[in-house]
Amino acid sequence: MKIGIDPGHGGRDPGAIGLYGLQEKPVTLAIANIIADLLKAKGINIYQTRTQDTTEDLLTRSTCINHMKCDLAISIHCNASENRSADYIATYIQATGGEAEKLAAKVQEQLVKATGWLDGGVKVANLHMTRETKMPAILVECGFISNPKQEALLGTVEMQKKIAVAIVQGLLDYIGKEVNIMTVDEALVILKEKGIISAVEYWKMAAQCVKYLDNLLISFANYAKRED
Numbered sequence: 001m002k003i004g005i006d007p008g009h010g011g012r013d014p015g016a017i018g019l020y021g022l023q024e025k026p027v028t029l030a031i032a033n034i035i036a037d038l039l040k041a042k043g044i045n046i047y048q049t050r051t052q053d054t055t056e057d058l059l060t061r062s063t064c065i066n067h068m069k070c071d072l073a074i075s076i077h078c079n080a081s082e083n084r085s086a087d088y089i090a091t092y093i094q095a096t097g098g099e100a101e102k103l104a105a106k107v108q109e110q111l112v113k114a115t116g117w118l119d120g121g122v123k124v125a126n127l128h129m130t131r132e133t134k135m136p137a138i139l140v141e142c143g144f145i146s147n148p149k150q151e152a153l154l155g156t157v158e159m160q161k162k163i164a165v166a167i168v169q170g171l172l173d174y175i176g177k178e179v180n181i182m183t184v185d186e187a188l189v190i191l192k193e194k195g196i197i198s199a200v201e202y203w204k205m206a207a208q209c210v211k212y213l214d215n216l217l218i219s220f221a222n223y224a225k226r227e228d
């Protein structure tokens with residue numbers, strides 16, 4: 001499992017700018033970096049489109065995420081509106097009915113719980129990062145930087161952490177329910193990693209000889225994976 005994390009804007013592109021001067025780019029990067037640390041601590045591989053204040057165009061970002069064969073992609077942004085009272089939090093997907101919608105629903109639920117902000121729901125939009133990536137992809141608009149109250153909060157490490165933890169929680173909820181090991185080979189690798197078996201070849205042979213042993217090994221591996 002590899003998660004693509006895409007902190008919006010950066011370098012020459014500050015993103016949206018709040019009334020009091022907070023730029024979008026350091027906020028998205030701070031949130032993305034916390035997400036990366038949390039996922040790495042969970043033993044989940046990540047790929048980040050930027051880890052510093054660098055300029056990356058959208059095509060480079062989507063191409064790299066595709067090239068790195070990420071299983072899921074999450075873009076982090078902050079919303080902006082001429083209406084300074086706009087203050088909801090929302091998660092964007094390219095289309096309904098797929099895995100991205102399921103992932104978005106889990107993440108959105110956690111975000112609303114963590115921030116207490118108005119639930120903007122899961123929204124469909126035609127965005128480069130959700131359109132050009134080949135895996136289920138979501139784009140989170142972490143509140144409105146154009147709203148002075150939310151701008152003040154988005155500038156704090158406390159809120160950045162809250163948002164990052166919520167996104168990771170939603171992602172783990174999604175992975176826990178949706179991603180199961182399908183083959184005996186995959187199952188044996190997991191069981192070996194967990195120290196449950198020692199000789200992969202032996203069990204592979206046994207699974208070929210003993211009826212239903214393959215299903216049993218797959219169930220064990222899925223169970224062991226959930227124990228993390």
Ligand SMILES: [Zn+2]
Pocket residue numbers: 008009015016024077078
């Ligand atoms: Zn943005």
